[in-house]
Structures are given as structure tokens and as C-alpha cells.
Amino acid sequence: VKITFIEHSGAEHEVDAKEGLTLMEVAVKAGVPGIDADCGGACACATCHVYVDEGFTSKTGEPSPMEESMLDFASERQDNSRLSCQIGVKSDLEGMRVKIPEFQG
Ligand code: FES
Numbered sequence: 424v425k426i427t428f429i430e431h432s433g434a435e436h437e438v439d440a441k442e443g444l445t446l447m448e449v450a451v452k453a454g455v456p457g458i459d460a461d462c463g464g465a466c467a468c469a470t471c472h473v474y475v476d477e478g479f480t481s482k483t484g485e486p487s488p489m490e491e492s493m494l495d496f497a498s499e500r501q502d503n504s505r506l507s508c509q510i511g512v513k514s515d516l517e518g519m520r521v522k523i524p525e526f527q528g
Contacts, residue, residue, distance in 0.1 A: 424517050428455045428473075431525040440512045446521065447471040447508035457523035464508035466490055470527035471507040472497040476520045483510050483519075499524050 428436045428450055440449040450458045450471075462468035466489050475483050480503055486494060490509045494500055507521070 424512050424514055426512070426516060426518075427520045428453075429520060429522045430455070430457050431523060440516075442512050442514060444512050445508050446473065446510040446512065447506075449512060450507060450523075455523070457527070458507060459527045460508060462508075466493055466506060466509055469493045469496040469506060472500075472524055472527055473505055473507045474501055474522040474524065475503045475505050475510070476522075477503055479516060479519045482515050497524075498526050 424440045424442060426438050426440045436453060436455045438449055438453045445464060447458060447460050447464055451460055459470035461470045486505060490506050493506060494504055497504060
């Protein structure tokens with residue numbers, strides 16, 4: 424599944440993401456900078472904050488109540504803010520573009 428991560432600087436990283444992993448795991452494995460993931464994917468840190476391509480927000484689903492409350496700790500939250508450790512890679516995310524905020528936490 425091809426997913427493109429875009430750094431705040433505009434640098435793009437196209438990654439071939441395996442289904443079953445989370446977006447956070449994919450980005451960390453690929454060495455994409457800007458995703459700290461301090462809690463290791465437990466939905467407890469908000470340092471894996473990303474902005475999901477508007478056209479894909481219906482495919483990634485809605486944040487869980489727990490994710491919602493963590494997102495309040497993310498800086499520069501927007502309507503399309505998500506925690507990347509809470510999004511599972513699946514085939515219908517093919518071609519998705521994900522922006523990484525300037526700062527985490
Ligand atoms: Fe900590 Fe996602 S890695 S909330």
C-alpha cells in the first residue's frame with residue numbers, strides 16, 4: 424500500500440506500507456522524521472500526531488474517544504488531525520498522503 428508522508432518542510436517520503444501495521448509503525452520503520460511516538464503506540468502520548476489527507480478521512484474512520492482526548496494534547500490540532508498509531512494500514516488507503524506537523528507534543 425503506497426502511502427506518502429510529507430514533512431513540515433515539504434520533503435516527501437513515499438513508503439510501501441504493509442497491511443496490518445499502523446501508520447506510526449510504517450513511518451518509524453521507514454525512518455520518516457517527525458513522528459516521535461514516545462509511548463510506542465499505546466495512544467498515550469500524542470507525539471505521533473499527523474494530518475490525514477481530507478479525501479481519506481472517511482476511510483481512516485473516526486478517532487476513538489480515547490484518541491480524541493489525547494488529540495487535545497497535540498499542538499496545532501486540526502479537523503483532520505489523527506494519531507498515526509491508531510490508524511491501521513489497509514488496501515483502501517492506497518495513495519494516501521499524510522502530513523506531519525512542525526512540532527510534536
Ligand atoms: Fe503515542 Fe501514538 S505513539 S499516541
